Each structure stands twice: as structure tokens, then as C-alpha cells.
Amino acid sequence: MNTPAAKKCPICGKSAVEKFKPFCSKRCADVDLNRWLSGSYAIPARDDEPQADGDEEI
Structure with a gap:
């Protein structure tokens, strides 16, 4: 059975x-x-992105 790889810290990589x-x-x-x-x-x-349906412009 495969063991998952050790996860690395997203800040420093340890x-x-x-x-x-x-x-x-x-x-x-x-x-x-x-x-x-x-x-x-x-x-x-x-x-400039179009608003989704139901969104009201302020």
C-alpha cells in the first residue's frame, strides 16, 4: 500500500x-x-467584468 508523501509547509517548505x-x-x-x-x-x-445574473449594480 502506498503511503502519502509528507506534506510541506506552504511558508518555508519544511x-x-x-x-x-x-x-x-x-x-x-x-x-x-x-x-x-x-x-x-x-x-x-x-x-470591466460583467456582473452575474441577480447581482445588483450599486
Whole structure:
């Protein structure tokens, strides 16, 4: 039976630790949280995209 490959920390690339999954440490988990809270992670959008049905223009 194949065992799944060890997951890597998305911040530093070290092996993930069960307590902090998917991260390797509290530090990397905090770095990720800071990126979310500061707006570093964002989905780019364009103003010229048509609106979906049911969306109202403000």
C-alpha cells in the first residue's frame, strides 16, 4: 500500500507538524495569518467584468 508523501509547509517548505498542520511551526502559521489579515492574499478582479445574473449594480 502506498503511503502519502509528507506534506510541506506552504511558508518555508519544511515538513508539516501534526500540531500546526499544514504548517511546520506556530511561526509559519502566524506568518500565514498575518498575510491574510494584511490583505497580501487577494483574488485579483477587474472592473470591466460583467456582473452575474441577480447581482445588483450599486
